[in-house]
Amino acid sequence: MDHNLRVYNTLTKQKEPFKTVVPGKVSMYVCGPTVYKPSHLGHMVGPVIFDTVKRYLTYLGYDVKFVVNITDVDDKLIVEAPKQGLSVSELAERVTKDYVENLKKLNVTGIDEMPRATHYIPAIIEIIQGLIDKGYAYPAAGDVYFDVTKDDDYGKLCNRDPEQLEAGARIEVSDKKRSPGDFALWKSAKPGEPAWDSPWGKGRPGWHIECSAMSMKLLGKTLDIHGGGLDLQFPHHENELAQSESYNGCTFVNYWMHNGLMRIHSQATKIKDAPSGPLSPVGSGIGGEGQPQKMSKSLGNEIVVSEIFKRHQPETLRFFLLATHYRRPIDYSEERLEEVRRGLDSFYRFFERLERVAKRSFYAFPSPPRDDGGGEFAEFRKRFLEHMDDDFNTGGAVGVLYELLSALNRFADLKQLEAGKATGDDVKAFEQGVVYLKELSGLLGVFSSAPEKPKADHASQKLVVGLMQLLIDLRAEARKAKNFALGDQIRKRLGELGVTLEDRPGGTDWRKD
RNA sequence: GGCCCCUUCGCCAAGCGGCUAAGGCAGCGGAUUGCAAAUCCGCCAUCCCCGGUUCGAAUCCGGGAGGGGCCUCCA
Secondary structure: OOOOOEEEEOOOOEEEEOOOOOOOEEEEEEOOOEOOOOOEHHHHHHHHHHHHHHHHHHHOOOEEEEEEOEEOOOHHHHHHHHHOOOOHHHHHHHHHHHHHHHHHHOOOOOOOEOOEHHHHHHHHHHHHHHHHHOOOEEEEOOEEEEOHHHOOOOOOOOOOOHHHHHHHOOOOOOOOOOOOOOEEEEEEOOOOOOOEOOOOOOEEEOOOHHHHHHHHHHHOOOEEEEEEEHHHHHHHHHHHHHHHHHHHOOOOEEEEEEEOOEEEEOHHHHHHHOOOOOOOOOOOOOOOOOOEEEOOOOOOOOOEHHHHHHHOOHHHHHHHHHOOOOOOOEEEOHHHHHHHHHHHHHHHHHHHHHHHHHOOOHHHOOOOOOOOOOOOOHHHHHHHHHHHHEOOOHHHHHHHHHHHHHHHHHHHHHOOOOOOOOOHHHHHHHHHHHHHHHHHHHHHOOOOOOOOOOOOOHHHHHHHHHHHHHHHHHHHHHHHOOOHHHHHHHHHHHHHOOEEEEEEOOEEEEEEO
């Protein structure tokens, strides 16, 4: 592969040139959600980022296999399901559906497989047995634990010393464990809990083992990329790493990628900061004072994704997520999303302009060839790709996208494209620039189709269009008669209804916010 | 207590030792317009503080202040 891509690796804490295990192929595994509650904003960060990573790797010529797992059996589900009068599997099914729908709206198209933990029980048991045979794990009264003291380099991902895990004293207490850092590979079932037969009795897998099993079955012993939220680094990824390498005896992951967490200014902080106030649970406070804090189900400050989609286009959310480098935290706020939307509007207006100039929808522009077509807009393409090569710096790339947009508008102004005064060469140069915009925005997974308009039934839609045309015609007559007062009044009153009129040489366009 | 990380314009944000510190939002001035909207042009930061390394630092090192994450379930 001929490219300059460098990827930050959490394990080595530095950017490294990207090389794959198998030339031309990339295996990528990202930890998905435990499906016991509807997805919140934080759950969308990883999928959007790694979907974009896949787009870029594919663009570079790699054949990428991208797996996101679903944890569909876990203590959380066992507690939550009865509350909703559902079985564990029914709850899992319901929440998974919500998750998948959200991803689809966000144009996350790259996931090849979404394996469920419960579908890999035999593989999980096989690995656990192997670990016991090799002396890395021990059964204890129906449970099976991984013995961290047997693994020489345990803790290498997060700089954790097994000896010190004791000192923290925040480790799950259990008489069955030999040392505090040991973690469960298999948990015995209490009556009524979901359970599978195993050599150690009825039970279910521990949290970390499913990822070792599924990644190995679907992608092999050594993964090119393993991703997930920063909060999964320890203990989840550390433990996955320990299990997999102990079992397979080879490197588990070449590039560990961790995305920053979604944060929110919640009231929780405010309360905590108060001199002697009680630490009471809080609802999902939008806005609020105090410092930002990560969004999570356990803190109860999460913003449910489906709620966001009632107020914002999915594309706005995707753009918002990609406008910041993936390793940094992102602070969510309604204002911020609104700001991003205003920025996106300038692209949408350009697309309208494009239709007037080229008589073609941006969305209908042909899929661009992946090469440098030259022309005066080529430098933007180059700079965009340089940003992507630098550890998928989508924030920098978004900046270039805006610059390209601006350059295209400038060009169209200068050459008077709308007035039809441009030469054939000018039009060609312009369209080459549009092709770049198409190519680059496609890499980010945005502008691939027109944003959904608010739904209205066909008849009333037709009526609105008709009435608008009527008002525009009446206003045009008034203006023709130099009756600007009347014309302005029509525009002002429409403005109060959220409708903006734009007078152009060729007629008047209208837009509803 | 231990381990990571962050601090750049009013807000968001790129920057990873050397071009005038990207870009977005907001704001101001101008072109265009009958007036607007949209678009374009121009203006708008020496980088948390203090030391040090270097010919040269927002970028490296040390100290300080503030913030975040993990060490318990978490994307």
